[in-house]
Amino acid sequence: MFRKEVLDNGLRVITEKIPSVRSVSIGVWVDVGSRDEQAGEEGLSHFIEHMVFKGTRRRTAEAISREIDALGGELNAFTSREGTTFYAKVLDEHVGQGIDLLADIFHHSRFDAREVTKEKQVVLEEIRMVEDDPEDYLHDLHTKNAFRTHPLGRPILGEPATIEALRRRQLVAFRARHYRPSQVVVSVAGNFAFGPVLTQLATAFGGPWGRGPASGRRLPPTIARGVHVQAKPLEQAHVCFGLKGLPHGDKDRYGAYVLNAILGGGVSSRLFQEVREKRGLAYSIYSSVMCFSDSGLLTVYAGVRPDAAPRMMRLVLGELRKLQAKPVPRAELARAKSQLKGNLMLGLESTSSRMSKLAKDEIHFGRHVPLREIMADIDAVSESQLARLxxxxxxxxxxxxxxxxxxxxxxxxxxxR
Incomplete structure (x- = not known):
């Protein structure tokens, strides 16, 4: 059963009761991410995500860790380019404690200056870890090159110089500017009693807080054509092709998802079959779609031995041209639709994924999107739509x-050329 409530301060609470499970997943979704940072603030959203676990007025960092472990649950967070999410997953009998923990770290984290200094080193190590992983590092470089100076192109972890210069007052000011009730969605999915949960959420997240001035509005980016090569002594050449994508709410979004599945979204996709299975040029090759509130990016990635890179690139370009020139056969289109629907259904079998869908639907569309509607939209994708896209x-x-x-x-x- 799905329900939506709006608290007195404008914060939205979205819930789905699933009596057949024993878990409850709770998420606090803030509609602010790395694209909302100004120059000199690169990495602040992600750093705040780290700092909420470093102690509150009621709990030390160690007490937070011990409490969630004692529940046998999970307490974590993640940052994206357009959002920051704090979440917990617990047994249904512990839902009250899970909400209390989340609310405490969200509202009452101390941002102790000594902890900020220590956490800088942790984040700098995280940046180094990404730079040591060629595939991860390439995706950061690629997004930056595709969006150039636009904030969407900034690395979520931030730049080392910005992290080293970071001060507590910047974190507190950034949080005050962006963390407002109207920017927050709390989603709950699992086995719980609606009345007590809503009462606890209203107490924890309702009332006056986050009354600072509104954050700046987002401006859409432009995908920039270009070639960018960063030489590095590696065993493989790692290559990304960036192409225009679509925003979350675009009417053609399901067509783009189907097109991606056909191009490189699975082991039966054209790129996987042509580059890996038939020619053995790559171990890893795939395409993926990133959607944002006002834009998107479709990316093809491959890692190959250096002398095979030109051949791989010609094959990728060839598959793109084939999709432009020839209609997708009906049988291939049917397989791609079935793949998407199967992936969606299997992905929604956990309370964590159901909780995520609730929040994303509200943030991107302002409403609950029923599964039957998504299935119908996937089924409606046509050969002519794919050709146009x-x-x-x-x-x-x-x-x-x-x-x-x-x-x-x-x-x-x-x-x-």
Missing amino acids: SRDLFDDRYLTVTALGPLKKGDVERVL
Whole structure:
């Protein structure tokens, strides 16, 4: 059973009762992420996510860890380009304690200056870890190159210089500016009694808080065409192709999801079959779609030995051109639709994923989107829609190529001519 309530301060509470399970997942979703940071604030959203676990007025950091472990539950958080989420998963009998823990770290974290100094080193190590992973690092470079100076292109973890210079007052000011009830959705999914849970949430998250001035509005980016190569002595050449994507609310979004499944979204996809299965050029090759509130990015990634990179790139470009030139066969379209629907259904079998869907629906669409509606929209995708989308999204004007490894920019540019 799905319900939506709006508290007295404008915070939205979205719930779904699932009596057949024993768990409850609770999430506090803040509609602010790395794209909302100003120059000199790079990484603040992610740093705040770290700091909420470092002690509150009522609990030390160790007490927080011990309490969630004693419940056999999970307490964690993550940051994206457009959001920051704090969540807990507990047994249904512990839902009250789970909400109390979440509310405490969300509202009453101390942001102790000594803890800030220690956590800087942790985040700097996290940045180094990403830079040591070629695939992760390439995706950061690629997003930056695709969006250029737009805030969406900034790395979520921030820049080392910004993290090193960070002060407690910046964190507190950033939080006061962006963490307001109208920017927050609390979602709950699992086996719980609605009345007591709503009462506890209203007590914990209702009332006057976060009354600072509104944060600035977001401006849409433009995908920039270009070739970017960062030389690095690696065993493989890692390459990303960036293409135009669609925002969350676009009427063609399900067409884009189906197109991605056909192109590189699974082991039966065209890229996986042509590049890996038939030619053995790559272990990892795939495509993915990132949707934002006002834009999107479709990315193809492959890691190959350096001397195979030109051939792999020609094959990728060839598959893009085929999708532009020839209609997708009905059988292939039917398989892609079935794949999407199956992935969706299987992904919603946990209370964590159901909780996430509740919040995302509210943030992106302002309403609950029933599963039957999603299935119908997937089924409605047509061959002609895919042909139109291929011509639009795969247009050379939006093609950005980013490479990491022992490659030369001139060699990459020659393949693209």
